[in-house]
Amino acid sequence: MLFKLLHLLIELLIILVFVHALGSWFPQIRESRFYWYLDRLIEPLLRPIRQVLPNFGGIDISPMVLIFILILIDRLITGR
Numbered sequence: 473m474l475f476k477l478l479h480l481l482i483e484l485l486i487i488l489v490f491v492h493a494l495g496s497w498f499p500q501i502r503e504s505r506f507y508w509y510l511d512r513l514i515e516p517l518l519r520p521i522r523q524v525l526p527n528f529g530g531i532d533i534s535p536m537v538l539i540f541i542l543i544l545i546d547r548l549i550t551g552r
Contacts, residue, residue, distance in 0.1 A: 478546075479549065482549075486539050490539070491510065492511065492514040492535065493535040495507050518534045522534045
């Protein structure tokens with residue numbers, strides 16, 4: 473039961489990271505209250521990854537790296 477709950481939380485977090493990355497491309501979304509809260513949740517997870525990754529000429533791949541890490545954690549927890 474606990475593993476299933478963790479799995480669902482990780483899946484929700486992956487979706488939120490994806491929405492955060494897509495929302496960053498659109499000014500109307502970036503200025504919304506929803507995105508403000510989303511940014512407060514996701515940005516602390518992305519910041520350490522951005523500090524480690526080299527600069528790719530303005531392309532931010534930290535959301536992809538975070539999603540990959542979350543999938544890895546999910547697979548370790550669920551054993552799949």
